[in-house]
Amino acid sequence: MKRVRNFSALLLTFTMVLAACSNSTSNVKNTTTGSKGETKKSEWAERVGLYKTETADELYQKAKKEGKVTVYSTSGRINDVEKTFEKKYPGIQVETFDLKSNAIMDKVIREQDAGIFNADLILTKEVGGGIEEELVKKGRVFKYLPTDIAEKIYEPWRSKSIAFVPYLEFRTLFYNTEQNKTPPLSNWWDLTTPEWKNRVLMVDPLQSPAQMDMFVAFVANSDDMAKAYKEKFGKDIVLNGTKNAGYEFLQQFYKNVILVKSSTDGQDAVGKASPNKPAPVFIGVSGDIRKMAQNNLKADIVWDLKPKLSVVDEGLLFVANQAPHPNAAKLLMRWMAGEADGKGEGTVPFSEVGSWMTRSDLPTKNAKKINEINVWQYDSEKFYPIYQDVVNFWIKNQ
Numbered sequence: 001m002k003r004v005r006n007f008s009a010l011l012l013t014f015t016m017v018l019a020a021c022s023n024s025t026s027n028v029k030n031t032t033t034g035s036k037g038e039t040k041k042s043e044w045a046e047r048v049g050l051y052k053t054e055t056a057d058e059l060y061q062k063a064k065k066e067g068k069v070t071v072y073s074t075s076g077r078i079n080d081v082e083k084t085f086e087k088k089y090p091g092i093q094v095e096t097f098d099l100k101s102n103a104i105m106d107k108v109i110r111e112q113d114a115g116i117f118n119a120d121l122i123l124t125k126e127v128g129g130g131i132e133e134e135l136v137k138k139g140r141v142f143k144y145l146p147t148d149i150a151e152k153i154y155e156p157w158r159s160k161s162i163a164f165v166p167y168l169e170f171r172t173l174f175y176n177t178e179q180n181k182t183p184p185l186s187n188w189w190d191l192t193t194p195e196w197k198n199r200v201l202m203v204d205p206l207q208s209p210a211q212m213d214m215f216v217a218f219v220a221n222s223d224d225m226a227k228a229y230k231e232k233f234g235k236d237i238v239l240n241g242t243k244n245a246g247y248e249f250l251q252q253f254y255k256n257v258i259l260v261k262s263s264t265d266g267q268d269a270v271g272k273a274s275p276n277k278p279a280p281v282f283i284g285v286s287g288d289i290r291k292m293a294q295n296n297l298k299a300d301i302v303w304d305l306k307p308k309l310s311v312v313d314e315g316l317l318f319v320a321n322q323a324p325h326p327n328a329a330k331l332l333m334r335w336m337a338g339e340a341d342g343k344g345e346g347t348v349p350f351s352e353v354g355s356w357m358t359r360s361d362l363p364t365k366n367a368k369k370i371n372e373i374n375v376w377q378y379d380s381e382k383f384y385p386i387y388q389d390v391v392n393f394w395i396k397n398q
Contacts (some may be wrong), residue, residue, distance in 0.1 A: 045142050048326035050319060053146035056334055060089055062327035068093040069328035072104050073123040075315065077349035084345040085335050092328050101125045101209050105135060108320065112140055117322035120329035123166075124316050127209045128216060129384030131316060136162045141318035144333055148340040154370060156377060157358040163316035165358050166336050167350040169286045170310040170375055171214040174270050176279035178298040185281070187306040188218075188225070189232040192252035200257045201266045202283040205394060210285065210313045213383065216390045217311035219246030220382040224307035231306055247393060254397045263288055271297020285313070287354035303368065311376040315350070338362065 045051065063069070071078055073096055082094040097119075099107065104124045111118060122141055124131060135141045145153070145164045157165045175183050185191070191200050205211040218225055222244035229237040229245060242248040258280075260266045266282035271292050273279030281302070282288075292299045303309065317336065319329050335346035342361050351357050356370040364370065 042139060042142065042321075044322060045319075048323070049330065050142050050144045050326075053148055054330070056331060056339060059327050059331040059334070060092075063089065063325070063331045064091045066325040066328045067091065068095060069120045069325050069332050070095045070097070070118055071121045071123060071332070072097045072099055072107065072119045072320075074099065074101050074104065074125055075123055075350075078123060080349040081332075081336055081346050084348070085332055088335065088345070089331065092331070094332070102127045102130070105130055108135060108140055112321060117320065117324060119320040120323040120325045121332055122316075122318045122320055124318075125210055125313055126213060126316065126378055126380065126383075128213060128387030129380035129382075130387075132162050132380035133384050135318070140321050142321065144319045144330060146330075146334070149334065149337045152340075152342065152359050152361050154358050154360050157314075161314070161316075162380075163314075163318050164333060164337065165314045166317055166347070167355050167357050168312050168314045168370070169355055170313050170373075171211055171283060172286050172310050173302040173305065174267075174282045174284060174288065174292070174299045175302055176270050176273045176298055177300050179273060179275075179279045183300075183302040183304070185302065186304055187228055187232045188249065188253075189229050189306075191256060191281070192249065193256075196256045196281070198256065198258055199278065199280040200253070200283070201260050201269055201280050202257060203261075203263055203266065204259045206391070211283070212387070212391060212394070213313065213378075214283075214311055215246075215250055215394065216383045216387055217308075217376050218249055219244065219386055219390055220379060221307070221376055222246040224376075225249050228307040247390075250390075250393065251397055254394070264291075267292050267295070267297060267299070271295070271299040273298075285354070287352070290353040290355075293353065304374070308376050309374050312378050314378060 041051070069092060071094065076098060078096050082096060085094055086092065101124050104122060105127055108119065108122065126132070141163075143161070143163050150158055175185075190196065203211065205215060226237050226245035237245050237248060239245070239248050240251065242251055260269070263284050266284055267288055269280055270282040286301065289299070289301055317333060319326065319333070323329050335344050338344040338347040338359060342359060347357060347359070347362065351362065351365065353365045356364060356366060356373070358370065
């Protein structure tokens with residue numbers, strides 16, 4: 001009987017996860033990565049075929065003997081993938097665990113340090129660079145990207161990513177299109193001005209690693225933020241007790257923010273704005289645009305923002321170290337990638353408005369193509385050392 005488990009526990013803090021890492025005595029013996037995108041050979045990974053390309057038919061014959069594949073996933077869309085995969089490949093059961101990104105990181109670390117290897121595939125998002133630093137570099141997870149699929153993937157996700165990235169989203173700014181024929185702002189620094197006092201809505205970033213990562217991107221790319229400040233105000237930025245222009249932005253920005261309980265509240269506030277007062281803006285995930293359209297809300301993304309629209313929020317798909325069903329894991333990964341010809345139904349749940357596939361041979365439902373979005377790439381080496389400092393800075397300003 002299939003067991004599908006849902007975990008809705010409170011979001012673990014990044015500090016707790018790091019404490020678990022520092023206090024653990026790892027049983028993991030494999031070293032996997034050097035510089036970003038480069039993979040050092042692991043004996044286990046080589047033995048189970050993570051560095052070679054096999055056809056779906058070859059993998060299916062092996063996977064049928066394994067009988068199942070276990071997935072830890074941050075995305076509920078894995079349940080749609082499960083249905084099509086089990087139909088295509090009868091005899092292989094998909095077991096899914098629904099977890100937050102930092103809960104996945106914590107669970108993998110604790111299990112593997114205890115010598116427990118339950119997961120086969122892991123679909124997650126970054127957590128302040130912790131996924132790369134604590135899972136990838138310590139050999140807890142592996143990138144698997146066979147050549148017949150890799151050749152269809154856009155750069156930089158083909159050769160420079162730490163994982164196979166089936167899709168990406170990003171945190172972004174939404175505005176009301178009924179009151180505004182064009183976006184009412186064009187620079188992140190606009191949100192620090194008196195005009196936007198109490199008109200900037202967002203969910204508490206302490207409950208969202210992706211939202212906090214966007215703030216970390218402002219700090220990590222402080223030179224860009226300083227240039228954007230000068231573009232907006234016509235003068236060089238003066239810091240008010242902060243370390244750089246990114247922190248200065250957060251300090252000023254926070255004074256205008258109202259935290260909402262849920263993304264639905266933010267969507268409704270922007271898309272159903274009263275005609276009697278100026279509409280607010282809402283910072284949410286790009287996929288919110290799909291939900292807003294479904295609910296006939298009058299909103300759109302502010303596509304052109306200085307210095308950048310946002311930082312990419314990538315779906316990261318890994319094979320877990322010592323995966324008990326490695327062939328089923330590879331087969332499911334190929335299915336989620338669309339197979340070599342791009343026609344596999346495993347891509348369908350991720351090919352939606354507000355979500356961008358990294359395959360160059362698949363059409364997009366979005367107004368802009370993936371290579372037309374002006375975003376920062378995720379840089380774990382910059383983000384990881386400053387993530388907790390940004391969290392602490394945000395708490396201090398509350």
